[in-house]
Amino acid sequence: MEISRELVRTGSPKYVALANALAEQIRTTLAIGDPLPTERELQAGFGVSRDTVRRAIARLAAAGLVFNVQGSGTYVADPAQIRKGPRLTGFSQDMAERGLRASSRTLDCRIEPCPADTARALGVAEGSGVLLLRRLRLADQAPMALETARLLPGLFGDGLPDPEGSLDTQLAEHGQRIMRASQTITATNLTATEAHLLDQPVGAAALRVDRVGFTDRGRAIEATETLYRGDRYGYETAVERDPS
Amino acid sequence: MEISRELVRTGSPKYVALANALAEQIRTTLAIGDPLPTERELQAGFGVSRDTVRRAIARLAAAGLVFNVQGSGTYVADPAQIRKGPRLTGFSQDMAERGLRASSRTLDCRIEPCPADTARALGVAEGSGVLLLRRLRLADQAPMALETARLLPGLFGDGLPDPEGSLDTQLAEHGQRIMRASQTITATNLTATEAHLLDQPVGAAALRVDRVGFTDRGRAIEATETLYRGDRYGYETAVERDPS
DNA sequence: TATTGATATTGGTACGGACAAATCATCGAA
DNA sequence: TTCGATGATTTGTCCGTACCAATATCAATA
Numbered sequence: 001m002e003i004s005r006e007l008v009r010t011g012s013p014k015y016v017a018l019a020n021a022l023a024e025q026i027r028t029t030l031a032i033g034d035p036l037p038t039e040r041e042l043q044a045g046f047g048v049s050r051d052t053v054r055r056a057i058a059r060l061a062a063a064g065l066v067f068n069v070q071g072s073g074t075y076v077a078d079p080a081q082i083r084k085g086p087r088l089t090g091f092s093q094d095m096a097e098r099g100l101r102a103s104s105r106t107l108d109c110r111i112e113p114c115p116a117d118t119a120r121a122l123g124v125a126e127g128s129g130v131l132l133l134r135r136l137r138l139a140d141q142a143p144m145a146l147e148t149a150r151l152l153p154g155l156f157g158d159g160l161p162d163p164e165g166s167l168d169t170q171l172a173e174h175g176q177r178i179m180r181a182s183q184t185i186t187a188t189n190l191t192a193t194e195a196h197l198l199d200q201p202v203g204a205a206a207l208r209v210d211r212v213g214f215t216d217r218g219r220a221i222e223a224t225e226t227l228y229r230g231d232r233y234g235y236e237t238a239v240e241r242d243p244s
Numbered sequence: 245m246e247i248s249r250e251l252v253r254t255g256s257p258k259y260v261a262l263a264n265a266l267a268e269q270i271r272t273t274l275a276i277g278d279p280l281p282t283e284r285e286l287q288a289g290f291g292v293s294r295d296t297v298r299r300a301i302a303r304l305a306a307a308g309l310v311f312n313v314q315g316s317g318t319y320v321a322d323p324a325q326i327r328k329g330p331r332l333t334g335f336s337q338d339m340a341e342r343g344l345r346a347s348s349r350t351l352d353c354r355i356e357p358c359p360a361d362t363a364r365a366l367g368v369a370e371g372s373g374v375l376l377l378r379r380l381r382l383a384d385q386a387p388m389a390l391e392t393a394r395l396l397p398g399l400f401g402d403g404l405p406d407p408e409g410s411l412d413t414q415l416a417e418h419g420q421r422i423m424r425a426s427q428t429i430t431a432t433n434l435t436a437t438e439a440h441l442l443d444q445p446v447g448a449a450a451l452r453v454d455r456v457g458f459t460d461r462g463r464a465i466e467a468t469e470t471l472y473r474g475d476r477y478g479y480e481t482a483v484e485r486d487p488s
Numbered sequence: 489t490a491t492t493g494a495t496a497t498t499g500g501t502a503c504g505g506a507c508a509a510a511t512c513a514t515c516g517a518a
Numbered sequence: 519t520t521c522g523a524t525g526a527t528t529t530g531t532c533c534g535t536a537c538c539a540a541t542a543t544c545a546a547t548a
Contacts, residue, residue, distance in 0.1 A: 494544090495543080
């Protein structure tokens with residue numbers, strides 16, 4: 001493997017720059033199963049410490065690009081097989097990655113008393129006012145999902161969000177970034193109302209995703225229930241074994 | 245926070261032992277939002293290097309137990325809100341964690357030609373012989389899921405696996421451990437045959453999980469399709485934002 | 489009182505070294 | 519040829535040090 005000896009750092013830490021450089025070289029010059037240069041070779045080649053090399057490789061391993069074998073080396077993983085784990089995305093980005101154009105039709109946008117289960121998830125008192133946003137989500141103009149979001153009040157200053165835009169983006173503009181979320185995925189048959197909105201036959205199978213979003217401080221700020229059309233949507237995820 | 249000064253190491257690395265010790269003390273003596281001792285305090289208290297302390301804390305952070313704030317400290321996260329990510333488990337263990345007793349009824353167990361899509365997932369030639377294992381999975385005696393597994397031949401020496409036992413356990417006994425898997429989750433309506441086996445009405449919504457299991461070397465050895473009853477099963481997962 | 493600015497504290501990055509554990513290549517013996 | 523021992527190689531763990539970046543604290547100032 002050819003080793004470039006200069007790292008481009010645009011404000012990011014050195015190990016991130018090194019990881020990017022390695023990822024690029026893996027894409028361009030290495031095949032699946034090929035070994036990377038040894039850590040000490042990389043250390044010498046890039047003129048960095050082994051600690052930095054190991055951090056960079058750990059980053060690639062976490063992304064599923066490579067895997068380590070103690071005593072042997074570090075090897076390029078199969079990108080077709082090792083899919084990336086589920087990333088936290090909004091609907092728009094999710095659709096974009098599937099090559100679909102996302103749009104939405106707002107069904108409801110107002111302050112309403114919080115139901116019990118949502119209140120528990122958000123850590124607020126039952127019946128206290130939360131922002132309700134109900135939207136029909138379209139992909140390439142055709143109905144894809146029915147989304148009911150409840151957010152803590154005051155996240156958008158005093159006003160309401162723009163129902164047409166990406167919630168995630170608007171939250172970020174107000175200094176609130178959802179860094180992690182917990183989801184429960186179930187299957188359900190559509191009711192008549194839901195089926196009509198989604199342009200599906202009554203009783204059709206739908207994927208129901210209940211999501212609670214947290215900031216990096218662990219504060220729950222958003223609870224969303226989404227009904228995806230079973231015939232159009234699949235949820236991809238990667239799981240790993242417990243360290244044991 | 246009280247700091248114990250002795251670490252119990254049962255073969256595991258020091259940072260793992262420290263992480264366990266910290267997790268225990270967090271459970272017993274700290275509340276949500278409380279700050280951990282500073283890294284330098286822990287370093288002195290346990291008599292280890294700061295590197296070891298940081299590794300231990302990184303482990304806890306990855307598990308969602310704590311979170312870091314640069315310049316401020318490390319704080320205890322809310323365990324009720326931050327659920328653990330999905331772990332790679334077999335059906336038996338999955339049910340056990342839900343407090344249900346798993347059993348199974350074998351519907352089919354033989355060698356058969358591999359269909360095209362599975363062949364691609366497993367990286368073998370289409371039509372080559374793979375081990376087919378079809379089982380009805382029961383939880384507390386009631387049908388829960390319909391599982392169709394295809395495995396590379398020869399994983400169990402020359403014979404077939406015991407259809408009643410845990411596949412995962414039997415694989416491990418033959419030196420094959422599935423370390424990661426990629427899954428696609430969809431919703432579907434049950435056919436008449438499937439519905440009958442699962443004791444559900446025809447057309448009931450079911451959660452379909454297509455899983456491909458890989459060894460730590462990235463080799464695919466198992467492809468499983470599982471139909472879970474929509475009224476009994478939910479899939480829980482945690483997602484995180486991309487590092488960006 | 490409110491704001492600013494200096495200073496200390498805390499986690500984040502980076503360097504260096506040493507040894508352990510797993511693996512691999514080699515060589516010798518059976 | 520086959521098997522096993524041996525030593526070299528490679529990743530994993532652990533230690534120590536130094537400095538950077540973000541945050542918190544508090545005194546000085548307007």
